[in-house]
Amino acid sequence: VVSGARTPVKISVLEKQQPKIYKQFLDIAAKLEKHYRDMQDIEFTVERSKLYVLQCRSGKRSAAAAVQIAADMVKEHLISREEALMRIDPASLQSLLHAQIDDRAKGAPIAHGLNAAPGAAAGIVVFDPDVAVEMKRQGKKVILVRPMTTPDDVHGMVAAEGILTSQGGATSHAAVVARGMGKPAVVGCEALLIDLRTRQFTVKNETVHEGDPITIDGSTGNVYRGELDMQAAKLSSQFGQVLKWADDYKALGVYANADTPEDATKARDFGAEGIGLCRTEHMFMQVERLPVVQEMIMAETPDSRRKCLEQLLPMQREDFQGIFRAMKGLPVTIRLLDPPLHEFLPSLEDLLVEVTELRATKGDAATLSQKERLLRRVRVLHESNPMLGLRVCRLGIVYPEIYQMQVRAIMEAAVEVKKEKLDVRPLIMIPGVGTVTEMKALKDLVTTEAERIIKASGVKVPYQVGTMIELPRACIVAHRIAEYAEFFSFGTNDLTQTVFGYSRDDAEGSFIPVYLDRKILREDPFQVIDQDGVGEMMRMALDRGRSARPDIKVGICGEHGGDPSSVQYCHDIKLDYVSCSPFRVPIARLAAAQSVLKDKEKEKAGTGSKPDQD
Structure with missing residues (x-):
């Protein structure tokens, strides 16, 4: 049997054939489990009655089994709640929250990429976000396949079951948005040769056309041809029980990144204590709003921009009302517009092709005129390095009317919800501040508009104004910024980029795999906080910020908020909270509890909890 030459019968057969030996086996198994205080893998044989x-050892187990066993052993008084919490790997909980491919259905994958967002999805291939929306309307399941995604593609991502890209890394647009939506994603699948013109991709001498079915596994990064069978996600009562125990021990708050009322509701279902990041730009990308946003960007004067913003105001206000209602008085941190404006417009290359074709074919004059006007504006907004260009708080300085509209929408929404006898706690976050003068100027803008709304409505709404710390300079002058900022939130995605000087989308698809393989980097810094560099910047900002404002609340809202070792670091430096995508909230809750329990173990051993530094 041990050698594999024989197939053993099921143990239930032993009960029928030799009931005495079966009872003896159960007694021994119970004694071993009680002695080792863990589920045992027991090897035995029966010879001549x-x-x-032969031997026993702690048995291997799935994530679901680990939760079940831990909860059962607490119930049987074999282990304590603390031991139960420490026996579960937080990262393994991801497999419980998403559908998975049935093991019996798996074949050979046709391609492999980065496992960017967990879970599995199957559907027909589409290459265009508009087609994805139309197919969804027809009741068809689709997988959106793109070289990379941009904010222009969000409506297609919403319609798709999963996302597959040939470029990008684990913190690319596709990965971050998919995780927030709870949709599986495989990114950076470089073997895919995508031809958007003919609507097909080629991989390993196989060609997959639009309309062909594929299956993606965001937990492993595998891509399969055809539609494979799935196992639906199932959450047991023990899962909820274990997380309640975690909440009893953890010191860190766990918030969620959520951009819609649906996201907010899901976040609360998973135990989020607030929203640590609501990205307002995602609200602009809805199909019916994008033309208004583009017209606002095309406007040449503040007055004409304000007219467009007046159309966007009720849309944003409605979004915020839904989120405030869903969160029922929990804090909601809303980031004012962050990305460069060109992201809301067609790409320069696409427009050049369209204008050239219209001129060459003497196409419709009105269409040509409109495209030429758009092209002129895109050229004006085009930047050599948009990540460090006209974006974040600089947008609010150059185009203050945009931030004024957003603050008005936030506060008017808060007033309306407050009139419904519901508590609201808006926290207005200014992105990308690097100087105290930026912070002061924009706090003045925010408070002036907020107080105007409060005075006009006669409804008092408590609110705070803070900033996202994502630049090294902001960390260095955090004590000055804290004179005006009432809270800090570390944007660890961009802080990692600016500390390392890496472009995350380029780095993860090119040299970071080599760096990891050659041990130049121990971990991918875009997935695990780099404690020696980025972490020290965070520690500096925290200490300096609290020296100026002792009660300042500080958290993180980058993707690191759902990584267990990063949660441990945030606990060690005494942040107030972490924020992550809704589907990572259970992971962060358990990791936060384990951080406290590890401190207890270190205290017993007589050591401190400060992490080792190189």
């Missing part, structure tokens, strides 16, 4: 136990 005599039971021989």
